[in-house]
């Protein structure tokens with residue numbers, strides 16, 4: 141049974157029963173009272189609303205007569221199953237829905253109707269998530285002695301977790317920082333939003349890679365910086381363009397450019413750091429999947445090469461652990477840290493202290509390190525399987541772009557199909573691949589006939605089977 145809490149206006153010229161009737165009718169039509177849900181009894185609703193039983197009984201009578209509800213002997217009243225037209229006209233003037241018909245989807249969220257083979261980029265290998273260990277540690281956090289975790293936490297993130305993150309980043313990415321420089325956030329774009337709030341007083345112009353993730357694009361819309369797109373070469377952005385841009389900060393994904401996957405060469409890294417030092421500018425380094433590199437030596441982060449406090453490092457646990465916990469972090473250089481501390485009262489949205497504590501315990505115990513070793517080897521195998529399957533299926537009629545690290549590659553197909561045809565024909569074969577044009581900063585930067593394939597969430601067998609299906613889908617082009 142549901143409770144109903146309409147706003148009834150005793151002073152209105154409209155009778156109470158009519159107000160109540162309209163309210164329930166609209167709620168049923170809009171689906172907010174789902175079909176077959178039991179409504180409160182007349183006695184209960186009149187008590188709840190502090191009105192006599194008469195208006196409630198009259199409203200129910202009217203709804204019954206019009207078929208919006210049905211009554212079942214000795215059980216009560218139930219919302220009827222309505223055959224609704226695709227678009228429901230508003231039933232009373234002035235009632236306008238403030239909720240968009242489909243709420244915005246988190247980027248990379250799984251599709252409503254994923255195909256049999258979903259090369260979704262936001263997925264991870266679910267079967268490998270250490271559920272048992274995590275559950276055990278989380279249970280520990282929920283013991284009475286840890287009840288302080290039920291309260292607000294430290295605005296900058298739980299100090300013990302920051303200590304673990306600092307140690308981890310040093311080992312895995314060469315990042316040199318003290319735990320006090322770390323600010324824990326609830327996802328990369330939350331962290332970057334916070335950073336942009338800090339930077340907006342200091343900078344007006346931001347140079348950015350000419351293709352960026354959709355979360356980044358959404359963020360750019362909210363901050364009125366002068367954005368200068370930077371072209372991409374096989375070894376990353378052009379440093380001359382950074383100089384020419386007059387920007388006071390640059391946003392880059394140096395380990396694995398998103399989405400093209402190239403790595404910023406060491407030569408360019410040094411030049412970029414020089415630029416930042418000369419211009420007293422900032423480099424925002426988004427190292428979203430820097431832990432996963434499958435060939436050659438690990439490439440140290442830009443932050444690890446920075447002696448002048450110009451790099452702001454951004455990272456996330458979305459790839460290394462799971463996107464669902466929403467834990468990310470910023471490593472702020474000392475100058476910005478001061479700014480953050482001065483204005484920290486405005487930034488009080490943190491990842492949950494319970495999840496932070498669980499993560500800290502997970503890292504402290506060595507389980508995270510073991511998990512990372514396992515995932516690196518597993519994703520390496522999946523990566524190789526994907527490249528092999530692509531080569532086998534398409535030979536010279538396709539290029540894989542940006543392989544060698546991370547959890548996705550791009551595929552450029554030369555069969556005459558456009559990007560949207562590639563996506564559509566794949567879907568007909570039960571395979572989801574993803575367009576790359578939404579990542580272009582401007583429509584003219586989009587590259588033709590290129591789709592994105594994430595491989596983290598698929599088994600090796602499914603990677604092979606999915607690519608086989610793509611071959612069938614695209615061979616008729």
Ligand SMILES: Cc1ncc(COP(=O)(O)O)c(C=O)c1O
Nearest residue numbers: 327328329353398428456458468
């Ligand atoms: C460039 C980039 N940064 C960060 C992320 C992760 O974002 P979040 O930490 O909000 O899950 C992604 C997506 O997975 C991404 O593509």
